[in-house]
Amino acid sequence: xxTNKLARPERFFEDxxxxxxxxxxxxxxxxxxxxxxxxxxxxxxxxxxxxxLEEGAVKKASRHVSQGAGIRAQSGERTxxxxxxxxxLPNLEEAARQARAIADQSxxxxxxxxxxxRPHDLYTLAEPPVNAALDRKVxxxxxxxxxxxxxxxxxxxxxxxxxxxxxxxxxxxxxxxTVGDVRPLTRLNVTVxxxxxxxxxxxxxxxGGRVPFDFFLEADRGEADRWRRYTSEAVRQATxxxxxxxxxxxxxxxxxxxxxxxxxxxxAVGHGLEGDFNRKQTSAFSGRMGQKVASDLVTVIDVGxxxxxxxxxxxxxxxxxTRRNVLIEKGVLVGYMQDRxxxxxxxxxxxxxxRRESYAHQPMPRMTNTFMLAGQDDPDDIIRSVPHGLxxxxxxxxxxxxxxxxxxxxxxxxxxxEDGKITRPVKGATLxxxxxxALTRVSRVGHDLKLDEGVGTCGKDxxxxxxxxxxxxxxxxxxxxxxTQV
Amino acid sequence: MLDLxxxxxxxxxxxxxxxxxxxxxxxxxxxxxxxxxxxxxxxxARAQHLSLRVFSGKSAAAASTSDFSRTSxxxxxxxxxxxxxxxxxxxxxxxxxxxxxxxxxxxxDLDDPTGHDLSPEEKIELARRCEAAALGADPRIxxxxxxxxxxxxxxxxxxxxxxxxxxxxxxxxxLSTSPIASENGHMQRDGWYHVTRKRARLDSPEEIGKTAxxxxxxxxxxxxxxxxxxxxxxxPDMAASLVRHVAGxxxxxxxxxxxxxxxxxxxxxxxAPGVTIIDDGTISGGLxxxxxxxxxxxxxxxxxxxxxxxxxxxxxxYSGRKLGxxxxxxxxxxxxxxxxxxxxxxxxxxxxxxxxLIGSVKQGLYVTELIGFGVNGVTGDYSRGAVGMWIDNxxxxxxxxxxxxxxxxxxxxxAIEGVGNDLVFRDRTASPTVLVGRMTxxxx
Numbered sequence: 001x002x003t004n005k006l007a008r009p010e011r012f013f014e015d016x017x018x019x020x021x022x023x024x025x026x027x028x029x030x031x032x033x034x035x036x037x038x039x040x041x042x043x044x045x046x047x048x049x050x051x052x053l054e055e056g057a058v059k060k061a062s063r064h065v066s067q068g069a070g071i072r073a074q075s076g077e078r079t080x081x082x083x084x085x086x087x088x089l090p091n092l093e094e095a096a097r098q099a100r101a102i103a104d105q106s107x108x109x110x111x112x113x114x115x116x117x118r119p120h121d122l123y124t125l126a127e128p129p130v131n132a133a134l135d136r137k138v139x140x141x142x143x144x145x146x147x148x149x150x151x152x153x154x155x156x157x158x159x160x161x162x163x164x165x166x167x168x169x170x171x172x173x174x175x176x177x178t179v180g181d182v183r184p185l186t187r188l189n190v191t192v193x194x195x196x197x198x199x200x201x202x203x204x205x206x207x208g209g210r211v212p213f214d215f216f217l218e219a220d221r222g223e224a225d226r227w228r229r230y231t232s233e234a235v236r237q238a239t240x241x242x243x244x245x246x247x248x249x250x251x252x253x254x255x256x257x258x259x260x261x262x263x264x265x266x267x268a269v270g271h272g273l274e275g276d277f278n279r280k281q282t283s284a285f286s287g288r289m290g291q292k293v294a295s296d297l298v299t300v301i302d303v304g305x306x307x308x309x310x311x312x313x314x315x316x317x318x319x320x321x322t323r324r325n326v327l328i329e330k331g332v333l334v335g336y337m338q339d340r341x342x343x344x345x346x347x348x349x350x351x352x353x354x355r356r357e358s359y360a361h362q363p364m365p366r367m368t369n370t371f372m373l374a375g376q377d378d379p380d381d382i383i384r385s386v387p388h389g390l391x392x393x394x395x396x397x398x399x400x401x402x403x404x405x406x407x408x409x410x411x412x413x414x415x416x417x418e419d420g421k422i423t424r425p426v427k428g429a430t431l432x433x434x435x436x437x438a439l440t441r442v443s444r445v446g447h448d449l450k451l452d453e454g455v456g457t458c459g460k461d462x463x464x465x466x467x468x469x470x471x472x473x474x475x476x477x478x479x480x481x482x483x484t485q486v
Numbered sequence: 487m488l489d490l491x492x493x494x495x496x497x498x499x500x501x502x503x504x505x506x507x508x509x510x511x512x513x514x515x516x517x518x519x520x521x522x523x524x525x526x527x528x529x530x531a532r533a534q535h536l537s538l539r540v541f542s543g544k545s546a547a548a549a550s551t552s553d554f555s556r557t558s559x560x561x562x563x564x565x566x567x568x569x570x571x572x573x574x575x576x577x578x579x580x581x582x583x584x585x586x587x588x589x590x591x592x593x594x595d596l597d598d599p600t601g602h603d604l605s606p607e608e609k610i611e612l613a614r615r616c617e618a619a620a621l622g623a624d625p626r627i628x629x630x631x632x633x634x635x636x637x638x639x640x641x642x643x644x645x646x647x648x649x650x651x652x653x654x655x656x657x658x659x660x661l662s663t664s665p666i667a668s669e670n671g672h673m674q675r676d677g678w679y680h681v682t683r684k685r686a687r688l689d690s691p692e693e694i695g696k697t698a699x700x701x702x703x704x705x706x707x708x709x710x711x712x713x714x715x716x717x718x719x720x721x722p723d724m725a726a727s728l729v730r731h732v733a734g735x736x737x738x739x740x741x742x743x744x745x746x747x748x749x750x751x752x753x754x755x756x757x758a759p760g761v762t763i764i765d766d767g768t769i770s771g772g773l774x775x776x777x778x779x780x781x782x783x784x785x786x787x788x789x790x791x792x793x794x795x796x797x798x799x800x801x802x803x804y805s806g807r808k809l810g811x812x813x814x815x816x817x818x819x820x821x822x823x824x825x826x827x828x829x830x831x832x833x834x835x836x837x838x839x840x841x842x843l844i845g846s847v848k849q850g851l852y853v854t855e856l857i858g859f860g861v862n863g864v865t866g867d868y869s870r871g872a873v874g875m876w877i878d879n880x881x882x883x884x885x886x887x888x889x890x891x892x893x894x895x896x897x898x899x900x901a902i903e904g905v906g907n908d909l910v911f912r913d914r915t916a917s918p919t920v921l922v923g924r925m926t927x928x929x930x
Contacts, residue, residue: 057574482890
């Protein structure tokens with residue numbers, strides 16, 4: 001596969017599978033046109049590669065190719081969806097017939113004329129990460145192993161992995177409109193196990209994005225090279241946990257550090273503002289448009305247009321260019337995230353948030369890069385303002401129950417705040433809160449907005465998509481901390 | 487299928503691989519979702535996946551594709567062989583010894599040849615009835631995330647260069663619904679499901695719908711409780727999640743990486759004497775059953791924990807060699823090669839009626855749902871969001887939410903004071919109701 005071919009999705013599927021634009025138009029036209037409110041074909045070709053180092057050597061390497069087509073026909077609230085791995089035309093025709101069968105008559109609702117706009121150009125790379133030379137990748141993983149072990153004698157195990165993929169997609173509708181995208185993505189991750197006096201702990205760190213392999217070798221904001229920073233972060237987190245005390249249990253003031261703790265927003269409000277849940281009135285935020293759902297200090301946006309970010313897209317998986325969507329403005333709920341179906345049924349417009357894991361999945365409203373805008377406060381002042389509480393700076397995953405609004409996110413690095421000072425590290429603990437309430441308790445917002453390193457993956461209805469989050473330092477006056485210390 | 491695998495292995499050898507194995511899955515799947523009585527989504531799927539592992543001396547690599555065209559498969563093999571040249575040699579890598587391979591392929595009754603003959607309309611009707619039963623159960627059931635029917639028929643084939651080649655087929659059917667109950671402006675969602683390998687054994691749509699409605703209704707009016715250290719009763723599905731944590735900690739890769747809270751505990755008491763955990767891949771018609779593992783070894787019944795004593799790890803060939811032990815025949819294929827996986831994993835049933843387990847608790851928590859990922863597999867530290875019912879004087883008194891439960895898995899397993907008699911294989915991992923003597927519940 002050459003870069004040149006990848007830059008032209010239309011040509012790619014024509015050259016490789018004989019799927020010319022006229023063949024696609026015939027396929028969609030003869031089976032779908034005029035009978036449904038919306039129909040589309042999604043073609044996808046994905047090459048991915050994974051290298052893993054453990055015990056000082058790269059012993060695992062794998063390369064994967066997946067390809068397929070998803071065909072969708074929608075009528076009213078109904079969707080017929082069919083997908084196949086086999087891109088031969090007769091298979092696609094069978095899939096189109098299956099998709100159409102259920103949506104065979106138009107609901108009569110007017111198909112919304114969607115202004116599609118031009119796709120962005122956020123991540124054209126001279127060399128996609130999946131094509132970078134294997135020996136350079138192996139050398140990097142070996143350097144990380146050596147650096148981790150050299151940095152601290154308590155490091156007993158280092159597992160470093162580098163995953164890369166390149167995805168070519170083409171979206172076509174019966175009107176003959178097509179849009180393509182080529183999406184590179186890479187992620188470098190390091191896990192260390194440390195041991196001291198028979199006690200073991202684990203530390204994890206990593207980063208990435210829609211960036212070339214060399215991204216990991218570059219210095220970041222004048223600091224160390226990224227790979228070196230990831231490695232020392234993993235070691236630092238693991239060794240700090242060795243001496244962590246039991247985490248407190250119960251409701252208290254919590255200060256969240258900048259960056260990845262933005263997962264709070266993703267869980268507390270992000271999912272609840274996806275169009276499908278609100279159309280179905282199953283979200284704790286249903287019917288709350290225009291209402292106050294956060295303190296005045298809080299503005300939350302979802303932005304799919306930041307160059308080279310993991311959560312960014314030139315166009316979403318329905319061909320709509322991504323954009324900047326304001327979800328909460330100065331505490332007031334002002335926007336939902338929409339795909340075509342839910343926008344049509346709610347009388348709104350698609351917001352560039354129609355995403356799917358692959359051709360084998362139908363699109364849903366999903367987040368891209370979700371973060372809170374910076375405030376005025378000095379982060380140190382925020383910590384000094386807390387007599388007793390928790391300062392949480394790194395998190396594992398989170399989850400939310402959309403309907404009752406309860407969400408969790410699990411701190412993996414946290415400290416007690418005593419008399420305005422950060423004191424002892426505490427063990428990992430899950431924080432639990434209520435989406436519509438948690439952000440009303442935000443009393444301080446720092447000026448230090450940071451986006452995460454580029455490692456987020458969001459799961460919804462069994463579909464995983466890459467996302468980003470971000471946050472300045474914030475103070476929340478009361479959230480339940482799930483430690484063991486009563 | 488076996489012909490394709492034969493060609494793949496032959497080409498791998500021709501390209502210089504010293505050994506190779508390959509795994510192939512082909513399936514057809516259908517799903518229908520009905521919401522508020524109307525068809526929401528109907529999905530037809532046809533998928534195929536070939537994965538290959540090659541050895542070049544003591545170096546290994548893996549590759550996979552969903553494109554079965556001749557050129558694509560040839561390219562897959564060539565890429566795998568060239569990848570194996572850049573990976574570091576490992577003395578312990580390689581296929582299992584030929585003498586441990588499965589000689590006979592047991593008939594495990596995993597396929598339902600006649601179960602898939604329903605029309606799409608009939609399948610939609612099952613989903614509709616399931617949701618309708620939930621919607622009609624109570625006026626407080628006001629909304630729904632839908633009723634779902636799905637079926638899948640798959641064929642699996644495995645071949646290895648030392649002579650193994652076999653295939654088998656499976657079926658699965660599932661029916662579920664997620665109703666929403668509301669009262670005083672607050673909504674609660676819950677659901678119920680059933681999964682089987684034989685369509686005729688699926689619970690009736692009405693039964694599933696009614697159960698789902700009951701689960702959503704009992705959450706209405708849920709509140710926080712005060713932070714306290716109390717006994718915690720896990721319902722069967724939530725107890726099964728604890729069993730999964732044990733399986734993760736005794737999986738070979740977690741052990742040889744030193745990333746397990748059960749490291750070095752083989753032969754030691756790791757749980758209360760009432761706890762016996764078994765993995766049995768030979769159960770006829772079992773959701774986790776398979777005739778051979780991902781490396782062609784016959785499946786077994788393995789006692790992992792016997793009356794509280796850790797008696798076996800879960801190993802594939804490589805992790806077994808790393809630990810100086812034999813494979814326990816738990817190899818599973820993933821995209822990147824071979825990993826360790828369970829089959830039908832369960833905590834053996836005890837003697838107590840679940841009602842009596844709850845009845846034995848003066849003040850405590852009955853857990854019906856857990857959310858979040860707050861489990862540290864290295865230390866066993868555990869902290870997750872929970873939903874359930876508060877137990878007051880042995881009775882389920884009122885629903886609770888926005889709380890967490892926390893402890894350490896090793897302490898929790900030692901503190902299991904009672905195991906119910908209500909073991910049902912509803913999923914690949916199953917457990918009866920379990921009572922843990924003391925955990926921290928964090929709330930207001």
